[in-house]
Amino acid sequence: MLRMGGTRQKHATRSSWMLLVFSIGGRRLAVKTSEVSGISAWNASIPVGGRTPFITAVVRQDQAVLPVFDLASVLRLCVQGGNPLCLRIKHPLGDMVICIDEEMPVLQTLEATAVQAYRSKDIPAEGSYASGLDEIPILAIAQLGSSM
Numbered sequence: 269m270l271r272m273g274g275t276r277q278k279h280a281t282r283s284s285w286m287l288l289v290f291s292i293g294g295r296r297l298a299v300k301t302s303e304v305s306g307i308s309a310w311n312a313s314i315p316v317g318g319r320t321p322f323i324t325a326v327v328r329q330d331q332a333v334l335p336v337f338d339l340a341s342v343l344r345l346c347v348q349g350g351n352p353l354c355l356r357i358k359h360p361l362g363d364m365v366i367c368i369d370e371e372m373p374v375l376q377t378l379e380a381t382a383v384q385a386y387r388s389k390d391i392p393a394e395g396s397y398a399s400g401l402d403e404i405p406i407l408a409i410a411q412l413g414s415s416m
Contacts, residue, residue, distance in 0.1 A: 283380040290373035293345025296404050303409045305356040310367055333366045337412055360410050
């Protein structure tokens with residue numbers, strides 16, 4: 269019988285997070301790619317009345333009419349650029365959109381060990397990670413609108 273020389277090879281399964289990093293008002297934020305339905309040019313929004321905080325408009329995408337979650341207002345920022353983008357996200361209550369800066373979002377893979385608790389309480393986050401001197405929150409999409 270053959271034996272390994274006392275050392276076993278362990279096959280560690282590393283978990284990583286696939287993120288989409290975007291900005292609003294120059295502030296970088298991230299969301300899990302599994303919670304993104306798409307990115308497109310921003311269409312003019314149609315204001316709507318209602319009691320839902322931060323849902324004050326809708327946009328039309330093909331045959332769908334989607335609520336706009338005004339994340340810029342939550343963060344007290346203004347979307348930057350003359351050609352903003354539309355980030356379509358998968359919320360448990362249905363798809364919604366967020367208007368983001370015109371700077372093209374980037375995909376990033378992050379090791380799970382790099383995720384830390386988000387220190388600020390300005391937005392619901394699953395955690396955050398450091399990028400240089402910046403702390404980039406990873407949005408908790410399911411909580412958008414419910415804790416604000």
